[in-house]
Amino acid sequence: MGRPRGFDEQAVTAAAAQLFAGRVYDGVSVDDLVQHLGVHRNSLYKVFGSKRGLYIAALRWHLEHRLPRLAEQLAAGVAATDDSVLDLLLLAGVERAPVDTDVAALVTTAWQTLGQALHRAARVNGTSPTALSTLLGERLLARAAGPTGDPS
């Protein structure tokens, strides 16, 4: 019955997460999403309901698929300097969590995951645990360094 779906929902949420990690929520328009995701407006609204629905789906996907790997690396003592996994969480925590309860809840769970990973790393290394705030602050400073020709 009916025409089959022409895109992968997982791939779409992943691409959306990447977009939302680069710019502010309001800075990512639905037109941007349609263009970069290769999915039509109708399909997005059919599947995710709204721009916010897609955002939350992307954030949830990020927490489920990208965050665990980062947590493992942190727990193993890897200095994840080049990792951009934190960017989406950074933006979500700064700009969305204060005005969106659901985002705040998701972000809180991410903090817990990362905090536990940092404690595990400290237990292994025998050093005092790196604070989650320090980890986030370092990424913040890296982002704030200035405009970098980001892929649009």
Added chain:
Amino acid sequence: MGRPRGFDEQAVTAAAAQLFAGRVYDGVSVDDLVQHLGVHRNSLYKVFGSKRGLYIAALRWHLEHRLPRLAEQLAAGVAATDDSVLDLLLLAGVERAPVDTDVAALVTTAWQTLGQALHRAARVNGTSPTALSTLLGERLLARAAGPTGDPS
């Protein structure tokens, strides 16, 4: 010659800074500014040129009038937990600096001021200096805790 100005430019920039500290740049509309600042559209555009001009003026005012006091407190070892001076810098660094070179430059000077204050505090206390990233990260976590009925 002409009608005298009916508002205080300093007070306006201060109020604008407070608004921009609470929400994202795109989340503060010109209507919001007009309403909360008690200044008419025309006057804002006459004096500041654009919304961005007002933003940068507010940020500059913040760096000049609010930041030094925070730096002093930090250097004196005061735990400035309740201070909201960092909020504007936090937002500026996360969302504006990556897309606005002028903002990035201003924010960078703020980081330097704060970093030096933290080093002075460490020299006084005889402890290792608190990282700037930790300071910012702590404020980030406080903001990300969730929606709080902020004064609109």
Added chain:
DNA sequence: CTGATTGAGGAACGATCGTTCTTGACTGGT
């Protein structure tokens, strides 16, 4: 093949954005 159902494509909606224009009231210098 036929009919029903769904996605793709794109135009169109009202709302709101930042900005500008028009009009009239007020003030200071001559």
Added chain:
DNA sequence: ACCAGTCAAGAACGATCGTTCCTCAATCAG
């Protein structure tokens, strides 16, 4: 008193926002 110049007030602009609607092509069950 008068005129030049500034401010106040609000309507209006084009652009863009998120969202919805309408039409057609593509697909599967019978």
